[in-house]
Amino acid sequence: MLLEDISQxxxxxxxxxxxxxxxxxxxxxxxxEGENPTGSVKDRVAKYLIEEAERxxxxxxxxxxxxxxxxxxxxxxAALCRVKGYPLTCxxxxxxxxxxxxxxxxxxxxxxxxxxxxxxNGSVRLARELAAADPEVYMPFQYGNPANALAHYETTAxxxxxxxxxxAAFVAGLGTGGTVTGAGKRxxxxxxxxxxxAAEPEYGDLVYGLRNLDEGYVPEVLDLDxxxxxxxxxxxxxxxxxxxxxxEEGIFAGVSTGASLVVAVRVxxxxxxxxxxxxxxxxxGWKYLSTGAYAPGDVEEIAQRISGTLWA
Amino acid sequence: xxxxxxxxxxxxxxxGEGQVSAEGTTVGEVFDALVTAHPDLEEQxxxxxxxxxxxxxxxxxxxxxxxxxxxxxxxADDEISIMPAVAGGMA
Numbered sequence: 001m002l003l004e005d006i007s008q009x010x011x012x013x014x015x016x017x018x019x020x021x022x023x024x025x026x027x028x029x030x031x032x033e034g035e036n037p038t039g040s041v042k043d044r045v046a047k048y049l050i051e052e053a054e055r056x057x058x059x060x061x062x063x064x065x066x067x068x069x070x071x072x073x074x075x076x077x078a079a080l081c082r083v084k085g086y087p088l089t090c091x092x093x094x095x096x097x098x099x100x101x102x103x104x105x106x107x108x109x110x111x112x113x114x115x116x117x118x119x120x121n122g123s124v125r126l127a128r129e130l131a132a133a134d135p136e137v138y139m140p141f142q143y144g145n146p147a148n149a150l151a152h153y154e155t156t157a158x159x160x161x162x163x164x165x166x167x168a169a170f171v172a173g174l175g176t177g178g179t180v181t182g183a184g185k186r187x188x189x190x191x192x193x194x195x196x197x198a199a200e201p202e203y204g205d206l207v208y209g210l211r212n213l214d215e216g217y218v219p220e221v222l223d224l225d226x227x228x229x230x231x232x233x234x235x236x237x238x239x240x241x242x243x244x245x246x247x248e249e250g251i252f253a254g255v256s257t258g259a260s261l262v263v264a265v266r267v268x269x270x271x272x273x274x275x276x277x278x279x280x281x282x283x284x285g286w287k288y289l290s291t292g293a294y295a296p297g298d299v300e301e302i303a304q305r306i307s308g309t310l311w312a
Numbered sequence: 313x314x315x316x317x318x319x320x321x322x323x324x325x326x327x328g329e330g331q332v333s334a335e336g337t338t339v340g341e342v343f344d345a346l347v348t349a350h351p352d353l354e355e356q357x358x359x360x361x362x363x364x365x366x367x368x369x370x371x372x373x374x375x376x377x378x379x380x381x382x383x384x385x386x387x388a389d390d391e392i393s394i395m396p397a398v399a400g401g402m403a
Contacts, residue, residue, distance in 0.1 A: 121398055200368070200395075202395070203398070213322070213356055213364060213366050215366075216366025216367075216396045216397040216398060217397060218366065218397045224377065228378065229378040230368075231370075231373050231375070232370045232373045232374075232375070232395065
């Protein structure tokens, strides 16, 4: 595979069977988005956010990009901004992991921190304020930009259909909602019988960071109509499955992957025997080593100890 | 009796309790009992008799929007979770 630069290396990720974790009579496959150039599914989104803005004349050569992100989107944007010549500012909660800060800094991004106590909504708020105050910057805004879902509609889902045309269900985590919305719409266009499930992580208090429910936020990108159900997964279940994935299937993934796999296993019982289910693994575990999620020891005790930083 | 898990942001209305038991065979019935016991929760959870948009409710981890809303059945040992809607944690 010969490519001219890193932006061409996005996508075309492996779809790997999990024979040991699949319930008897069902086949679960995991789409390994950690195989993207900067190690996450967000490379697809970053590429679409930038290239759609270029196509529509919203982004001028050398213009600064500003985006609220707690990690993966920022890292994907930072690498692409480097080769495409855009300076980048990432607005992120101050309690995000050291690995993410180092990666962003190495890719030349400028970091602005929002208070940890305001959670991920705080970085959305601060980024909107900064963008409104500076007409020179372009904010792609992954939470509200249709290019986010379009990336999955045009790339993620067609890859799954090509590899596994008889897929019966698709599971992905809910962050911005771009993956389930974009991939879900394309999969249902291919076969309206395909079920779409969202795994909703039960975050720690630091992610919620709310003083009242009115401060809650539903990303504009998320279209609930495409979902057949949304299933909540707590940190312990997600972490336990993530560790089993390494132990039994030899795959080292981030904890969101475990959450989606918990849902994939759960929904098999709702499908005809012999069905194939695709779960999306948004990233590998590398960036979360410092959280202690993979440390030896009792998984219950670890889940308890790190619940404040696990999803931050 | 079903239990209802209260998110941190709402615990000031339950005297600090993170888990409250309430009688009922549907989510709506359980919530009626819940707001009778903790009246301040009513306007936090409901607007014109409907659940507020930033409130996600799960029965045994399943979002009630995809079951039967407030009419979703609840078993005697089921856990109902109230969770605030937020922007994703790792986006």
